[in-house]
Amino acid sequence: MDPEVEERGHWGSKVEFLLAVAGNVVGLGNVWRFPYLCYKNGGGVFLVPYLVFVVTCGVPLFLLETVIGQYTQEGSVTCWRKLCPLAEGIGYGGLLILLYSCMTYIIILAWALFYLVFSFSSELPWASCNNYWNTDECVDFSTANETIRWTNRTNLTSAATEFWERRVLAISGGIEELGGIRWEVLLCLITMWVICYFCIWKGVKSTGKVVYFTATFPYVMLIILLIRGLSLPGAFEGVVFYLLPDPSRLTDSQVWMEAGAQIFFSYSVGVGNLAVLGSYNTYNNNCYRDCLWLCLLNSATSIIAGFAVFSVLGFMAHEQGVSVEEVAESGPGLAFIAYPQAVAMMPLPQLWSICFFVMLILLGLDTHFVVMEVVMTSIIDMFPRVMRRAGRRERFLLLFCLICFISQLIMITEGGMYVFQLFDYYACNGVCILFLCMFEALALGWVFGAERLYSIIKDMTGVRLNSYFKICWLYLTPLISMGSFICSLIEYQPLTFNRWYVYPSWSYVLGWVLALSSILLVPGWAFYKLCAGTGTLGQRLQCLCQPVLDNSSTQTQRTELQTVGAEVLKPFMTK
Template structure:
């Protein structure tokens, strides 16, 4: 006890003695730091400038495009607001525990998603899988962002190009709503006939006669239907603008077509933006996040309030909030919602580990996790309300009941339905600028964190070579990912994007979650992990037993159940009655399995290259590495003073020669008797070492196994 008191008293003051030059030992890279609340705690890797920057950046990351397009589509397909019952259940019991785990792992070790698996080296493949998932998602997310840039630039005119028919990209099926189309017909020197059709004179006809669609063609005359929208026949003008003008979609996935140079330039602009944000480090993103994150939220609230003032919007909300209890008995829905929970919270992508790794060590990560998950749930509900308000207004314009409205997918909602509704507003170009600016920033925030995840993972895995060349790593990463994104700018790019989005952030995330939770809770040990959390936040999350049961039993069971439901409900990918070729399903499964295969392959390689007998190999790969723990020496010294050179020199004279005092490791050498009382104990044990034994004792590496 006397030795412990001496250690703690000495550590409360800045060292004023001259010490020999520090030599790096393991992964403890720093001398005994004098930390305070001013400046970075981690002088080499850096920290968030403030907790506000961290929370704002995290909000921008988890509130992604999935909240805008996927959840409203699921709600419309599976019973409206009834879907939020399984959604909240999944967030609480499946999403939040893993969300908290990833933030805590990153904050505890202050390293990226690959190196953090020093905690269980056998499962380092999970970190590599996260690295791959972040890379893949960032590639096609920026392709979607390029569409938003194109729409934003197209909105810089007095009349939105998708607000009316009669353009070169429109077809005979083009439809515009009654009120605006009537005025548009007159403004373009058209004539409204008695049957509600708009007749344009002197139009160059290239299409054939189609009497079933009320389209009348004669020499020099063309008519477009103004009334009576039919989903089986008519096509909204916004849909034709998106399909024929923005994307110039080919007839099949095999017909790649040409590269859309406009989209390629927009894609380049997006990657240049990300490059400029990350060029000087993640702190630049923390500063910019106040604008790029808060601005979309303000625009979203503004547009939502504006939609509520439109006729038919409350009918859409009523349709949304009308419960349909029968859907709760469909296991397919629970599987879909479970998979979406991982998607909307960005679990198993490495982004949360990266965001947490830049926190100060004693940041209250538990309250952060609760705040972020609760905020994401609130914004998810609001995004669904906004989408259904727009659908209600559009049904009013189309003069059709809500139950006859057909929402095809998320892309249909974001780039066709909502733009169509915005085009009906007064001063529509201004609202369109706001809307597509919001969509762009939402995607940009998420993709920036994904790219930082890739960069930090590389720099932390190879610190001696890459950490000092961070800017070169950012340049190389952005350049490679931009080149890989060019195929999405072709005429078949939409098909490839749908293929990647259908197979990447889905059930593969659930499998990674199962591996992750099993490694942390069963191999590393829940008691050890809770002790690490107490080390950071200075108290155990309450109730203690609840977290043990949640991590060890409930989460693995839920993940396997979600996986079973998702596979049971699996259907081949199709888009608007377009059947993808059979070989695309094989390609899709390869995309899904690529990250998953990294787990067993990496485990096999590490097992083969680890020296020792078979039991020694298993112990080395299932126990934390010697340098697992806090990155800063001062934080390690709180529990392991003899692993810090300066601390050893202070107290070494008080210890008999050949003996080293070791405080009980929080990972617990007595792994089988890990209890809350034993963790908080400050009892000391003496370990006899020979003169040839290194003075620095290694971390005790006992695990739950």
């Protein structure tokens, strides 16, 4: 190897890998999405479809991706060149989804930082209607009279809602009215980008150290908020609403679809994150045991977060004299309206507001900078001789951050929330990830071979897997992924904002272009490679389905293949 080219490196310790993966998979969705889905879809009964998707898709795919990363020691694109070159489009599709995520996810952190700054005020600005942005329809829940007035009229808005829509977003009437940039949110966004840059600028050397704090401290905050929430009046009613079983919901296909979507999203499968994080492990790391514990941690965190969230929502409903159903929210509505409104009604509201938004920022921060690390690693592994030279990673990372920052300025304008939702709804979630997971399972289970995967795991970890995983990789996972993908298309509902704003037709077209941009990379790449090869169609297909790293290779041979990388792949890809 050229002496100027730096080594790829490994995690400093096993703990760094575990914390990095935990930080990646345990994020905002565990706090603001799972509890609401559980309440909305039958309470405790929702755990039935949730666990079905965990054992048939979540855990098998989680293990599958970690294994291929640890085995190939490559990024999310180049690992496919060694396993199944025909399916390399899966890596490109996942990488594109991560690029879209880098443009949207950090916006949420900027909003959370905005709230955190205002949490240090002598009076929380979303607790009263005495501010310049409030309207005559504003309701102050700090007095009983206003609570009564709220229950008698439906055209009123809470102080928390007006702070979110009129102060933070200054939201316009639609996506056609972008307006000006919110300069305070812009400053928060710059701050978050600077933090993310210095978290990963040295690769796993810096990322592995930062996660010791960012992946553990949110649990401290979550436990504090859980204890506080359960001690509030009305908390029990909130917990009952959260878990009250409704067996009739099991016959609703929408419940099963939302359970599946939650698993694919929260387990971070299909986009290459786990493959990249696993690629920094040593070859003989017991990734099988790691994956089982990390999957358990992810699901347990979601359930515990539900108690923390709904105990507080129960308190808010108790104080307002309404049902929990009327105050329950999901996504940004929970994080920036419902929960802030609830803490404003508690004693020492500033303290609990600070705890909540610190937790939110750290949960989102480690997820975001791990995604950035995955993107960086995948691109650098595609051009190792160019990118692994001294100082080039830092400069390329700076360029990458600037490009993402400039491209998302439109999302912090007065109409930016509409653009943000368009990207989040179409480009980063849903059918895109389901499609990639389906073909990932098919490519590795059938083309690369489930038996070969078993041999690899036995060689790396010394563990012989239960045959159940083979059944999942060959049948259950691809079939359930395909079924979920088809149902998502059939049950598709056009995006709306706040249930009243309907996007113009051109924005739906743009949304589907964003969705298809990652989906079409899979068949598009396969078609390109088949056309670019030589020989008969059968010969080209056989060549592109043949792995470069065979299970009979020794560990020394694998190391040599990684050292000469491009030289090995070039003659193979041009056969």
